[in-house]
Amino acid sequence: MSGHVFSNYNQAADAGYPAAPMGATVDAEALTRQRKDAARRYERGDYAEAADLLRNVVADSIRVLGAEHLKTLSARHALARSVREGGNPVEAARLFRDLVIDHTRVVGADDPRTLNCRHNLAYSISEGGDAAEAARLFRDLVADRTRVLGADHPDTLAPRHNLAYCIGQGGDQAEAARLFRVLAADSARVLGADHPDTLNARHNLAHSLREGGDRAEAAPLYRDLVADSARILGADHPDTLTARHDLAYCVGEGGDRAEAARLFRDLATDHTRVLGGDHPHTLRVRHNLASNIGQGGDPAEAVRLLHVLVAARTRVLGADHPATLISRHNLARGVGEGGDLAEAVGLLRVLVADTTRVLGADHTCTQHSRQLLERYGG
Numbered sequence: 001m002s003g004h005v006f007s008n009y010n011q012a013a014d015a016g017y018p019a020a021p022m023g024a025t026v027d028a029e030a031l032t033r034q035r036k037d038a039a040r041r042y043e044r045g046d047y048a049e050a051a052d053l054l055r056n057v058v059a060d061s062i063r064v065l066g067a068e069h070l071k072t073l074s075a076r077h078a079l080a081r082s083v084r085e086g087g088n089p090v091e092a093a094r095l096f097r098d099l100v101i102d103h104t105r106v107v108g109a110d111d112p113r114t115l116n117c118r119h120n121l122a123y124s125i126s127e128g129g130d131a132a133e134a135a136r137l138f139r140d141l142v143a144d145r146t147r148v149l150g151a152d153h154p155d156t157l158a159p160r161h162n163l164a165y166c167i168g169q170g171g172d173q174a175e176a177a178r179l180f181r182v183l184a185a186d187s188a189r190v191l192g193a194d195h196p197d198t199l200n201a202r203h204n205l206a207h208s209l210r211e212g213g214d215r216a217e218a219a220p221l222y223r224d225l226v227a228d229s230a231r232i233l234g235a236d237h238p239d240t241l242t243a244r245h246d247l248a249y250c251v252g253e254g255g256d257r258a259e260a261a262r263l264f265r266d267l268a269t270d271h272t273r274v275l276g277g278d279h280p281h282t283l284r285v286r287h288n289l290a291s292n293i294g295q296g297g298d299p300a301e302a303v304r305l306l307h308v309l310v311a312a313r314t315r316v317l318g319a320d321h322p323a324t325l326i327s328r329h330n331l332a333r334g335v336g337e338g339g340d341l342a343e344a345v346g347l348l349r350v351l352v353a354d355t356t357r358v359l360g361a362d363h364t365c366t367q368h369s370r371q372l373l374e375r376y377g378g
Helices: 009-014 028-044 047-064 070-085 089-106 112-127 131-149 154-169 173-190 196-211 215-232 238-253 257-275 280-295 299-317 322-337 341-359 364-375
Strands: none
Touching: 028 047, 028 070, 047 070, 070 089, 070 112, 089 112, 112 131, 112 154, 131 154, 154 173, 154 196, 173 196, 196 215, 196 238, 215 238, 238 257, 238 280, 257 280, 280 299, 280 322, 299 322, 322 341, 322 364, 341 364
16 A cells, blocks of 8 residues: 545645546545556556556545545555556655555554555565665564564565565675575475465575575576476476576576576577567577577677677667667677677777766776776777
């Protein structure tokens, strides 16, 4: 749930909830229809349209039912969720933060709806990039849900997962791995070994280990996860494909570039079949395939693949998309390693100018491209 509870309709309109036309009549039944219409649009992925409808629903609910009516609060929750899914986690966090206050006052601090708002607030803050603040909020929520619902309740396990994730995002991969290891065991015991949440905890355990440098333990965890995910969810399920991607990436980081390239090549074929050749995930797999081929000792083949990939990413994502810029960097590096320093310098000069314009002079990608340009004498 999200937003302010307002004492009167004029305040709601001032806050950005559109007022109904003069003389318009909206009753509770009409509000129910509008909420269902917004829910259908949300389920279709039309988050902006859902949010537009819900702003009207919230305003009318305040006028017809009252600011503290549970259906008004529910509409605000749906609005905040639509705003977040539509790509504005900062605004969603503002809405959820206000709604936590209002839920606490209306239904109490320990009510499941209040706890749910706190979860969504922390999640939105995490999506907005503040991992430390999100971790603090999730830690408090875990304590309260454990007290209110019990340690084994699914709604307690969920913020434990997000707490571990935020800790990892904040850079403490060892602590994240420790939390995910315990969570995976608890999830298997409570929900079952084949539950999607258990698989997700196992995936994030492997990810934390890999990010922390323990690829020797991460790789077999990924292999087991790929097998179980294919059995439980299906070989073409997005989670199975993601696990296969991360396994291949881990294998390549561990030094076996030939095996990683084999895994990425098979995965590129399956991604193209399942998602399409232009899907961003397919393009990401093709990028990592070319990278491992190049680092495996075949720069000419890597350059060939990267030429095609840069064109595809430019067409699909745009010339200024960070993923396109990264592929352009790898292409220039491959050209340089292949011995054509003049061509590499030309590519890098244009790339440095573009990354500076798009990402800023101090961005890591800009610095890496500038360093490579200097190394090649540009």
